Amino acid sequence: MSISTFTGQHILSVNDFDRDAIQQVFDVADKMRPYAMREKRTTVLDGAILGNLFFEPSTRTRVSFGTAFNLLGGEVRETTGMSSSALAKGESLYDTARVLSGYSDIIAMRHPAPGSVAEFAEGSRVPVLNGGDGPNEHPTQALLDLYTIQKECEYHGGGIDGLHIAMIGDLKFGRTVHSLSKLLSKFKNLRFTLVSPNELRMPDSVISVLEDAGHQIRITEQLEGSLDADICYQTRIQEERFPSPEEANKYRGRFRLNTEIYTKHFQSKTVIMHPLPRDSRAEANELDNDLNMHPNLAIFRQTDNGVLVRMALFALTLGVEDLVSRYEKDVVWYTNKHQETM
């Protein structure tokens, strides 16, 4: 995808983004901050309708798509769960898309089957944004993760090129690490340490994208020694993609991160990320609450940034990125949101 062609495009895969397109999304996301922080509001999408179709569990992705659209002044129509939709009656994704795109100006969709959102997009008459298609891709999460990495690096006075990134946990089924790795592959001289049990290792298709782009990759089954990683990206065991809960239980709790483990294996500057939800049950506890106050814990900066990035994607795909401030209004209710640091 090149810079000038966002309007009317589907956002299905990170493969569609080159570095210029990524930077354009980030520049628009920066401009969205005052609206998300309630310093002012905009009604640029007044009258527009988002069809928010989530056929797989989701809290933050679904709500942040909806919130982002509301913050631009648009309305959200939501469908959740497969059993309550006509897909349960055997309707094809094509037909569902054909129908629902008649009711919306843009659609965000999550579905458990790889390739399903792209198949849906073929029947859609409006832009479709992939909110996660099974273990395949999660492009908007990757963009918000990368936006967060860029912001964290800027804070430490650096950039993305040359970073050392550790990814930990379920790298096989975790779609966020697939999309993030492919997006990162477009940068220069990166080092990756991929930590997972062999059975849950990063798919070869993703590794080859990184290798072809000349990045260094180290694959290991354990967190060992001291890693000079700039980013530690922890993931959840994606139990819903295992053949049985017992199978997932074999790996649950293998990759815990708490203050002690973090201090042992990482540097004082290593940024801690996680797409969330973190599995906080005692048997998993993959990202301990004892890190909650750690200044390097970026997980809630990620979720806040997700709104900015999704606002940017809506503005760009609907072609209003330069009109947002023209439709500006005052915020007249009580808010102390603008005092938060995002």
Ligand code: NCD
């Ligand atoms: C992830 C997902 O659903 O792929 N979460 C998210 O979108 N923020 C990761 C997960 O569920 O573990």
